Amino acid sequence: MSVIVYTESENGKFKKNAFEVASYASEVAKQLGTTATAIAINSEENEILGNYGISKVLHVKDDSLKTFNAKAYAEVVVTAAQKESATTVILSSSTDAKFMAPILAANLKAGYVPNVVAAPDSTQPFVVKRTAFSNKGFAHTEIKTEQKIIGVSNNAFGTIENKVDISIEDLKVDIKEDAFETKSVEIDKVVGKATIADADIVVSAGRGLKGPENWGMIEELADVLGAATACSKPVSDLGWRPHGEHVGQTGKPVASNLYIAIGISGAIQHLAGVSASKTKVVINNDPEAPFFKAADYGIVGDAFEVVPQLIEKLKEFKAQNS
Amino acid sequence: MKILVCISNVPDTTSKINFTDGDTKFDTNGVQFVINPNDEFGLTRAMWFKEKQGATVHVATVGDASVEPTMRKALAIGADEAIRINTEPTDGFYVAEQLAKVVKDGGYDLVICGRESIDYNGGMVPGILATLTGMNFINTCIGLEIEDKKVTAIREIDGGKETLSSSLPLVVGGQKGLVQESDLRIPNMRGIMMARKKALNVVEPVDGIKATTDAKFDKPAPKGAVKLANSVDELVDLLHNEAKVI
Ligand SMILES: Cc1cc2nc3c(=O)[nH]c(=O)nc-3n(C[C@H](O)[C@H](O)[C@H](O)COP(=O)(O)OP(=O)(O)OC[C@H]3O[C@@H](n4cnc5c(N)ncnc54)[C@H](O)[C@@H]3O)c2cc1C
Ligand SMILES: Nc1ncnc2c1ncn2[C@@H]1O[C@H](COP(=O)(O)O)[C@@H](O)[C@H]1O
Numbered sequence: 001m002s003v004i005v006y007t008e009s010e011n012g013k014f015k016k017n018a019f020e021v022a023s024y025a026s027e028v029a030k031q032l033g034t035t036a037t038a039i040a041i042n043s044e045e046n047e048i049l050g051n052y053g054i055s056k057v058l059h060v061k062d063d064s065l066k067t068f069n070a071k072a073y074a075e076v077v078v079t080a081a082q083k084e085s086a087t088t089v090i091l092s093s094s095t096d097a098k099f100m101a102p103i104l105a106a107n108l109k110a111g112y113v114p115n116v117v118a119a120p121d122s123t124q125p126f127v128v129k130r131t132a133f134s135n136k137g138f139a140h141t142e143i144k145t146e147q148k149i150i151g152v153s154n155n156a157f158g159t160i161e162n163k164v165d166i167s168i169e170d171l172k173v174d175i176k177e178d179a180f181e182t183k184s185v186e187i188d189k190v191v192g193k194a195t196i197a198d199a200d201i202v203v204s205a206g207r208g209l210k211g212p213e214n215w216g217m218i219e220e221l222a223d224v225l226g227a228a229t230a231c232s233k234p235v236s237d238l239g240w241r242p243h244g245e246h247v248g249q250t251g252k253p254v255a256s257n258l259y260i261a262i263g264i265s266g267a268i269q270h271l272a273g274v275s276a277s278k279t280k281v282v283i284n285n286d287p288e289a290p291f292f293k294a295a296d297y298g299i300v301g302d303a304f305e306v307v308p309q310l311i312e313k314l315k316e317f318k319a320q321n322s
Numbered sequence: 323m324k325i326l327v328c329i330s331n332v333p334d335t336t337s338k339i340n341f342t343d344g345d346t347k348f349d350t351n352g353v354q355f356v357i358n359p360n361d362e363f364g365l366t367r368a369m370w371f372k373e374k375q376g377a378t379v380h381v382a383t384v385g386d387a388s389v390e391p392t393m394r395k396a397l398a399i400g401a402d403e404a405i406r407i408n409t410e411p412t413d414g415f416y417v418a419e420q421l422a423k424v425v426k427d428g429g430y431d432l433v434i435c436g437r438e439s440i441d442y443n444g445g446m447v448p449g450i451l452a453t454l455t456g457m458n459f460i461n462t463c464i465g466l467e468i469e470d471k472k473v474t475a476i477r478e479i480d481g482g483k484e485t486l487s488s489s490l491p492l493v494v495g496g497q498k499g500l501v502q503e504s505d506l507r508i509p510n511m512r513g514i515m516m517a518r519k520k521a522l523n524v525v526e527p528v529d530g531i532k533a534t535t536d537a538k539f540d541k542p543a544p545k546g547a548v549k550l551a552n553s554v555d556e557l558v559d560l561l562h563n564e565a566k567v568i
Contacts, residue, residue: 070449070459095480099461102414102449111415111533112446127537132442133348136339139442139536182458182488185474189482197480201567225568237503243464244478249335249440250359250498252478258567269335275542279565281557282548295548297560309554317558317568 003029003036004086005054006077008094009043016159016198017092019052023160024152025090026053027119032088039080039171041065041073050166052159058083058171064180067187068096072179074103079173081108081147089149094197101151110147117156134249134272153276154197154255194228196247201227201258202277204247205235206270208263208284208303212240217307218262224314230254232264248273263303266291283307323377323468323490326430327365328421328447329396330358330411330439331389341539348441348539357392360436364496366505367466368434369400375468378402380428384411384420390522397517398509404520409527412535414442418450419530425455431471433493434500437462445495452493460486464499 005025007018022038029036030053037056038049042065046057058080065072077100081089089104091097093115105112113128117138121127125142128150132139196202203222209215215229222229229245236246247254249272259277263284264270271294274280282295285302292298299306333339333353340349357365371377381396382405383389393404405428407420425433435448452459458473464483465476473488478499494500509517551557561568 070461095462095478098445099449099477102418102446103453103459105415105446105533106418106450106453109531111413111531112444113534114445115443125537132536132539133333133339134440134443136541137341138540138542140538140540142535142537143533144535145531145533182460182486184484185487186485187479187482188484189479193481195481233503243499244482246498258561258565272335279561279567281561292548292550294545296546296565297557298548298550299554299557300550306554310557313554313558314568317562 001032001087002034002084003032003088003090004077004081004084005036005038005090006097007038007040007043007049008092008096009040012042012044014043014045014048015094017094017154019159020155020157021090021092021152022049022052022054023162024119024157026162027160028088028090028150029053031120031123037080037084037086039077041076046168047166051161051163053162053164055164055166057166057168059168060171060173062173064175067184069179069182069184070096070099070103071182072175074100074107075175075179076173077104078107080171083171087147091149091151093151093154097151101149105149108147108149109145110149111143111145112149112151113141113143114151115153116150117153119157131276135275136272155257156255156276194226196228196230196245196252196254199228199256201225201260202230202254202256203227203260203262204230204232204264204274205262206232206264207234214304215241217311221307221311224311224318232270261291261295262307264291265289266294323371323375323432324428324430325368325371325377325379325432325434326425326428327361327368327379327381327396327401328433328435329361329365329381329383329392330436331355331383331385331392332358332439332441335359335440339541345539346537355389355392357395358436358439360438360440360497362506363498363500364434364436364494365396365399365401366507367496367500369507370501371468372400380405382407382421382424384409384417386410393522394517395509397520397522398513399507400513402520404522406522406524407527408524413532414444414446415450415533416530418447418454420527421447421451422454423528424525425451431490432468433457435493435495437495437497448493448495455493457491457493458488459493460488461495463494463496466494466496466500
C-alpha cells in the first residue's frame with residue numbers, strides 16, 4: 001500500500017513542483033509507515049527523485065503521451081496506483097494536474113482534496129489542511145474513502161531533501177483509444193520566460209499604470225528579477241494585457257515567494273487570489289490604498305518614478321551579488 | 323443541441339468569511355449569494371449558442387430551496403428551464419453523481435460547468451461528472467466553438483494556451499474567456515417577468531458517495547502592519563536582508 005506521486009516533466013526535465021510533491025509524498029509515506037513511488041511520463045534523470053525520498057520510479061516512455069492528455073495520463077496514474085496497491089495518490093496544483101485529478105477521483109472512487117497546504121493533520125482519520133473561500137480561510141478536510149487523492153498547493157509545503165536508494169522500473173500502459181478523442185492541435189506558449197504558476201517572483205501592475213504603453217518598465221523590472229508578469233482584472237478586460245496575465249479570484253492564483261503589486265488598489269477579489277504569496281510588496285501613490293493593509297512592504301509613491309529607480313537599484317544589486 | 327449549465331450558488335466575492343458552530347460551518351449570516359462567476363461566463367456562452375445556433379439551454383443546481391433566487395436569475399438571463407436537485411451539496415463527488423443522473427436522463431450534448439466554485443474551490447465537479455457519464459472533458463476552457471458536432475476549444479495552460487479538437491458529448495470547466503466581462507448580461511425587466519413563468523423542476527437526489535467532509539475551518543492569522551520603505555534602496559535592502567526573497 002505505497003503512496004503514489006505523479007511527478008510532472010516537460011521535455012524530459014522534471015518541473016520544480018515535481019520535487020515539492022515528491023517531498024510531500026515522502027512525508028505522507030512516512031506517516032503511513034510505507035514508501036513513496038513516483039509515476040513519471042517521458043522523463044529523463046529519474047534518479048534525481050531519490051534526493052526527495054522517492055524509493056521507486058515507474059517510468060512510462062510512450063510517444064503517444066508526448067503532449068499532455070488528461071484522460072490518457074489519468075489512465076497511466078490509475079494503472080500505477082493499482083499495480084502498487086496504493087491508497088493515496090499525490091499531485092501538484094498545476095493546471096494540468098488540476099485537469100487530471102478529478103478524472104482520477106472518478107476512476108478510483110477516491111475522495112479528492114485540492115489546494116492542500118500542509119502534511120496531513122492525522123492519517124486516522126485522514127485529515128488534511130487546505131485553503132478554501134479563495135484563500136480567505138482554511139478547511140481541515142477528512143477524506144472518508146479508502147482511496148485518497150491529494151492536490152498539493154504550489155510553494156506551500158516546500159521541497160525537502162532526503163536522499164534514499166531508488167529503483168527505476170519501466171511501465172507499459174495500453175491507453176484506450178477514446179482518450180485521444182480530445183486532441184491537442186496547437187500549443188501557444190511563451191518560452192524562456194517564467195510563468196505565473198511556477199515563478200518565484202511575480203511582478204504585477206494595475207490600472208494605476210494608465211495605459212498599455214507604460215508596461216515597458218514592468219517588463220524590464222520582471223526581466224531584472226527573472227519574474228513573471230501579471231496584472232489586475234480591469235487591465236486584462238481593457239485589453240491592455242493578455243487575459244492569461246489576469247490574477248485574482250477569477251483569474252490565475254499566485255503563490256510565489258515575492259509578489260510586487262504596482263498601481264493596484266488591492267480590491268478583495270484581487271487579494272483573494274494573490275494572498276498565498278509569501279512576501280507582498282506594494283507600490284502605490286495613495287497611502288490609503290487597501291493593498292497597504294495586506295502587504296508586508298510598501299512604498300508610497302508614483303510608480304513612474306519609483307519603478308525606474310527600482311530597476312536601476314536592482315541592476316546594481318545584481319551586479320554586486322553575482 | 324441540448325446544453326446543461328451547472329450552476330453553483332456562492333457567496334458574493336466581497337463577502338466577509340466567518341465560521342460558526344465551533345468553526346465547523348460557514349456562517350451565511352448577512353451573506354449575499356450569486357451565480358458562481360465562472361458559471362456566469364459559461365451561461366453567457368450558452369446564450370450565444372441558443373441565439374446563434376438554436377440550442378436549448380437548461381440550468382441545474384444541487385441545493386436546497388434557498389438556491390432558487392440564483393436559479394431564477396439564470397432563467398432571467400435567458401435559460402429555458404431549471405432543475406434543482408434537492409439535497410445539500412456537501413461534497414464534490416456527491417454533487418457530480420447527482421448531476422450525472424440529470425445529464426444521463428436529459429440527453430445533453432454539452433455540459434458547461436465552471437473551472438471551480440469560488441467558495442470551496444474544489445475544481446472537481448466537471449471532471450468527475452465527465453468521467454462518470456463517459457463524456458469528453460476540457461478544463462480551464464477559454465474558448466469554445468461547435469460546428470456539426472465538431473468541437474474546437476481553447477484551454478488555458480501554465481504560461482499560455484492550447485487549442486484542442488474534440489467531439490460531443492462534452493463537459494467543459496469554463497472561466498473568463500468563454501465570453502468577455504463586457505458580454506455578461508444583467509437581467510432586464512422582461513427577462514425577470516419571463517423567468518417567473520419558466521419551469522423550475524425539483525428532483526430528489528440519488529444515493530452517492532460522500533467522499534469528504536470539512537471537519538473544521540480556520541482563518542488565516544492576522545497580518546502584521548506593512549513596513550513602509552522611504553526609498554528604493556531601503557526596499558531592496560529589506561527584501562534582501564530581512565525577507566530574503568531576492
Ligand atoms: C465578481 C468579481 C470578480 C473579480 N475578480 C477579480 C480578480 O480576479 N482580479 C482582480 O484584480 N480584480 C478582480 N475584480 C475587480 C476588483 O474588484 C477591482 O475592480 C480591481 O482589482 C481593481 O483593479 P486595479 O487595482 O488595477 O485598479 P484601481 O482599483 O483603479 O486601482 C488603481 C490603483 O493605482 C493607484 N495609482 C494610480 N496612479 C498611480 C501612480 N502613478 N503610481 C502608483 N499608483 C498609482 C491608485 O491609487 C489605485 O490604488 C473582480 C470584481 C468582481 C465584481
Ligand atoms: N451544487 C452545485 N450544483 C450545480 N453545479 C455545481 C455545484 N457545485 C459545483 N458545480 C459545478 O461545478 C463547477 C466546479 O465546482 P467545484 O468542483 O465545486 O469547484 C462549478 O463551477 C459548477 O459549474
